[in-house]
Amino acid sequence: MTAEQLDKPHTNPELSVVVPVFNEQDNVAPLVGEIVAALRGKIPFEIVYVDDCSKDNSLAVLKDLMATTPELRVIQHVNQSGQSTAVRNGVKAARGTWIATLDGDGQNDPADIPKLLDARATADSGIKLFAGWRVNRKDTGSKRWASKFANAIRSRLLRDETPDTGCGIKLFERDVFLDLPYFNHMHRYLPALVKRAGWQSVSVPVNHRERSTGVSKYNNLGRAWVGLADLRGVGWLIKRSKVTAIREVPRA
Numbered sequence: 001m002t003a004e005q006l007d008k009p010h011t012n013p014e015l016s017v018v019v020p021v022f023n024e025q026d027n028v029a030p031l032v033g034e035i036v037a038a039l040r041g042k043i044p045f046e047i048v049y050v051d052d053c054s055k056d057n058s059l060a061v062l063k064d065l066m067a068t069t070p071e072l073r074v075i076q077h078v079n080q081s082g083q084s085t086a087v088r089n090g091v092k093a094a095r096g097t098w099i100a101t102l103d104g105d106g107q108n109d110p111a112d113i114p115k116l117l118d119a120r121a122t123a124d125s126g127i128k129l130f131a132g133w134r135v136n137r138k139d140t141g142s143k144r145w146a147s148k149f150a151n152a153i154r155s156r157l158l159r160d161e162t163p164d165t166g167c168g169i170k171l172f173e174r175d176v177f178l179d180l181p182y183f184n185h186m187h188r189y190l191p192a193l194v195k196r197a198g199w200q201s202v203s204v205p206v207n208h209r210e211r212s213t214g215v216s217k218y219n220n221l222g223r224a225w226v227g228l229a230d231l232r233g234v235g236w237l238i239k240r241s242k243v244t245a246i247r248e249v250p251r252a
Helices: 025-039 058-066 083-093 110-121 141-158 174-178 186-196 220-239
Strands: 015-021 045-051 072-076 098-101 127-134 170-173 200-206
Touching: 015 025, 015 083, 015 110, 025 045, 025 058, 025 110, 045 058, 045 083, 058 072, 072 083, 083 098, 083 174, 083 186, 098 110, 098 174, 110 127, 110 170, 110 200, 127 186, 141 220, 170 174, 170 186, 186 200, 186 220
Parallel strands: 015 045, 015 098, 045 072, 127 200
Antiparallel strands: 098 170, 127 170
């Protein structure tokens, strides 16, 4: 494929970059620009933003960007539904066979998407999830401690062999994701759910940046209480899973 062909918007892109967003008006334009800079001319791609009923000007900014960014598509929730639902609806709307996800706050670096694609290029076909691993986190000390504690408990209970399941930047096969059980906060348990489905995942070290504007939508205590309930649910799903290889019987 020529550079000119790669620069055109595609109805059947190889990659869809899905970004859920809620009240991130000042982060939208810089992040879209970085995604375009990281991918344009390298792979046929689209960007799918999912606005979760933002109360600020996020949607207006996205509408303006659509006029100058042909790769950009925007989905809007009719009712505020949370990050997992936004990710899932973005993946359902996506046209790419592979999905890259980014948090809308700008802390994930779009320049790491090619790194995940490179990891996929040399990986075994059974690996369907390439999960970002924030080796040098730029969050507050309390948030880093809470995440480290939660990761340790999750790893011990679910045995998902993942050091950082909460990182927003991931690369996965669209059909595999849509075959996973859906529930609120499922985006935090993708390695365990992918393993439950009979596939594999790998962790790839990625960059992590300080939030430059806006405020976090989560607090440590609220996330901890929700996480305990989620852990029990995912543990139950794993215990009740059954993966069986199939083959079609040829006609005689």
